[in-house]
Amino acid sequence: MKGNSKNEGFMMLPKPTFERLKLYHRLLLDVEGEYVSSETIAKLLGIQPEQVRKDLSYLKTMGKPKIGYKVEELKKELDELFGIKRKTAVVIVGAGRLGSALANYQGFAKYGIEIVAIFDKDPEKIGQFVSDLMVLPLKDLNRVVRRFNVEIGVICVPKESAQEVANLLVACGIKGIWNFAPIELEVPEDVLVVNEDITQSLLTLKHLLNRRRNKN
Amino acid sequence: MKGNSKNEGFMMLPKPTFERLKLYHRLLLDVEGEYVSSETIAKLLGIQPEQVRKDLSYLKTMGKPKIGYKVEELKKELDELFGIKRKTAVVIVGAGRLGSALANYQGFAKYGIEIVAIFDKDPEKIGQFVSDLMVLPLKDLNRVVRRFNVEIGVICVPKESAQEVANLLVACGIKGIWNFAPIELEVPEDVLVVNEDITQSLLTLKHLLNRRRNKN
DNA sequence: TAGATTGTTAATCGATTAACAATC
DNA sequence: TAGATTGTTAATCGATTAACAATC
Structure with a gap:
């Protein structure tokens, strides 16, 4: 099963994971290309790629082996997580x-x-x-x-x-x-x-x- | 023995402890009275008193059973830790x-x-x-x-x-x-x-x- | 296909909390 | 002294890292 226990539709994110998701969100604004790998994200933030994959595994967005995560899809899900489209x-x-x-x-x-x-x-x-x-x-x-x-x-x-x-x-x-x-x-x-x-x-x-x- | 391994005169503080020490430092500016207990600090920050005592155990300042920590002494040690007296x-x-x-x-x-x-x-x-x-x-x-x-x-x-x-x-x-x-x-x-x-x-x-x- | 990268489980590491003896 | 609060050790909890099968 994907993810962990949900709280009325919202996953319980570990605090450190949440903090890093904010960094991923910011970083995606400047990423070029259609796909991005955990390796790339990790290098830009000075953390481990395993960490990035683990964090992203809390989201619905799935990466593609050999290719990485679709930037637009990731952006969109994070936008929703943070509710930034809402006034x-x-x-x-x-x-x-x-x-x-x-x-x-x-x-x-x-x-x-x-x-x-x-x-x-x-x-x-x-x-x-x-x-x-x-x-x-x-x-x-x-x-x-x-x-x-x-x-x-x-x-x-x-x-x-x-x-x-x-x-x-x-x-x-x-x-x-x-x-x-x-x-x-x-x-x-x-x-x-x-x-x-x-x-x-x-x-x-x-x-x-x-x-x-x-x-x- | 007090504290843990030192690095050229500086203790290795766990990151979360360091972050809380900054909060204690800020909070002490507003504390009245000569002594303050871990209980008081904990309540003001919404954390556990055990946590406060553990954090403060990394410092040289010792608390007095039944009384608490001397505010001035704690302030002074934290000032030094953060080097705020230095221009x-x-x-x-x-x-x-x-x-x-x-x-x-x-x-x-x-x-x-x-x-x-x-x-x-x-x-x-x-x-x-x-x-x-x-x-x-x-x-x-x-x-x-x-x-x-x-x-x-x-x-x-x-x-x-x-x-x-x-x-x-x-x-x-x-x-x-x-x-x-x-x-x-x-x-x-x-x-x-x-x-x-x-x-x-x-x-x-x-x-x-x-x-x-x-x-x- | 072979190679690269994901997703996930298990092992490790580190921090918090609980317990309690020491002591003012 | 009795009671309260510290300091520290041990137990628990949670997060990170390692390992590796799955798969594009």
């Missing part, structure tokens, strides 16, 4: 540099992400334009979320206000939070939080540089 | 929205990161100011890297130019790359790359929302 309405909270940079980012459309509003609590910022969005006061949050059926809230405020903003988002019924503040948010179980904390990457960089210095 | 000179390549946002980011100083220059290849941008840095042409890269002993290069250019920029950085002798372009860079073995790709997080968000939708 998702998003609001940004915090119209500082980071919030503005995100509001201006052109790459979201490809992932079915549509930024419908940006909020701030600073009266100075309210009414100003960021990209083609007018900065709104937080009191409008609930209305906007309902009106546009917003599914994701992006937190771009200082860490001191992050929990407070998270509470607001949760109170509006938002179930997905993309948190750019360097803090662990407390949210109900059914709300999912994805953290994007560049200070954590900094620690990796500094540690590794440090480590090499002490070695040589 | 690291950094250059940013790409003076677009993202590069500018990073150049303006005030939080780097706390991690010993000093942005010494920002580069762009667009003649229009060269000479303009981003934060208090004048945008420089790429031909000055080598000189600046040597002059300021730059250790990290931050790539904030479109993915089409990312590999090219990486090559330039490597040619200047830079050993640490912080890559914001959504592409896997090819670099010599002794160069370390940390990827920061928000599109990958997007896939996680979209997948999880998708998954819930299909469940309910």
